[in-house]
Amino acid sequence: MTAEPVWWPRAPTVAAGRVAVVTVSYNTRELTAFLLWSLRTIVAWPDLEIVVVDNGSGDGSAQYLAEAARAGVCTLLANDGNRQHGPGLNQGISHLAARPGPHPEWVWVLDSDVVATRPDVLSAAVGTAREHAAALVGEPQHDRWHADGRFGLFSLLIDPAVVWRGSVGPFTDGGDPSSDLLASAARQGIQTAAFPFTADGHVIHRGRGTLAAVHAAGERDHPLYAWAETHHAAHYAEVPGADQRYQALRSRFRKEVSLI
Template sequence: MSEPAPEVSVLLVNWNTREMTLDCLRSVYAQTTRTRFEVIVVDNGSSDGSAEAIAREFPQVRLMAEAENHGFARATNLQAEVARGEKLLLLNTDTVVLDRAIDNLVAFSREHPEARIWGGRTLYADGSLNPTSCWGRMTPWTSFAFATGLSAAFPKSKLFNPRAYPGWLRDSARHVDIVTGCLFLIDRDFWRELGGFDRRFFMFGEEADLCMRAAKRGARPMITPDATVIHYDGGSTRNRAGKLIHTFSSTIGMIDDHFPPRSRASSRRMVVAAAGIRALGYGLAAKLNKERFGGSAATWGEVWRRRSEWRRGPIEGELNPASPRR
């Protein structure tokens, strides 16, 4: 008699996070007891021995050891093509599953099928709230608030920083605009209906784009505090300038794809201005206090110099760290 199909396919994309990934996998198997699941790991050409370590400790994992770094979107699409689960759970490698989080999230999805996309609550390693498990959608107003620094100056303001859902501790079930990809559950059939992630997004922005496309088909994403994980955040992204460049390029892509035509050009200019304002501000601050602001000045200076790379939209592929100064 054949083994029943898994209820959930847990999808992890690994890139040089061997120890974090192993810890994540240990927590998945230890904490998931009520749900039939399979685990599929794509290793994006890691150089730290990740693939060998995963295969040795977790022979039951379906390991796709790739020779190159496909990025998050393309790697996840590869996993989804071979997944057998009724649902797909995207789980970051820099997470640790707590308190039956996967079991609870699957149960929550069955209680709220109308959401069609589900997420949970994330904590930092010290147990404090990591609010990045969900976001509000981008709008021309949020682009303006970010560019002018209003969202940073007034982080607790629902007017100036609405994307962060200020004042809400992620301690109640709620509809949200964007469930982030660190803990992201979706029906496999709906994933395929949407065509998966847009391959143009190498990293950052892919789940926001997917959620906004899903909303046009009636989805109302939700998160639940009963599904909680530790999310260390940025385990495979240590180059802050590179992360920001990819983030800005993805933001431009989101504007082009989802903003009303009449507001696209002005919103694009706002994004470029945001980088310029920060490069100028941190550059001036570093002249007064290099020890405190020198690192940020260098980071934002690089983002600004390389604006010709990101202001065209999503960057498909890894960044060249030796990109010439502009």
């Protein structure tokens, strides 16, 4: 059973400029390792921490992430089973909310199949948030289910002091865990700002990384298996040239990081 979220303290001590990445891993060992490498190798930000929630992966992800945590690369929250994406994000942000000591100023939610490609991604995104006094910064993502548009959850910067409240969150289970949170934020007039994470090449979103893993493993008991059968191919956010840049960067990653 999924624990109730722990909401952000009302008057936290804030470590100004600290950004905490929260990502959820499920049988995406190499993709998650690629993400961590990019955050630690490419992103230029003086105070960056990473929290990875592993949802009971059976592909060696948990072992790799435990080693990464011991090396100080990230904090690992390891689950025995698959809590799904939204509840996993709730778990990661709740960990930050409940932790004693200074709290991060920003939480950057990332999919495990994203890779950061520009050193200035956080300085640009945080700068956009501050310029517009925004508590949510993301890339507009239009689809047939949301004609008015939504921010893509693959890369979403949030001010947890404003957003991580019972009146706004949490993330939900299902195919679009951020839909209710974003709709609630809009109803309450929480300021948002658009930022071209993929369109301007700050990150590359492979897309459908977990679906690809579910399909490859033939995981028929997974709730998204039927969807994964026909929607497991990478889409790279349909950004021209992103697939070639992704493959070139992955070649560099594989030369520098040994995954046995």
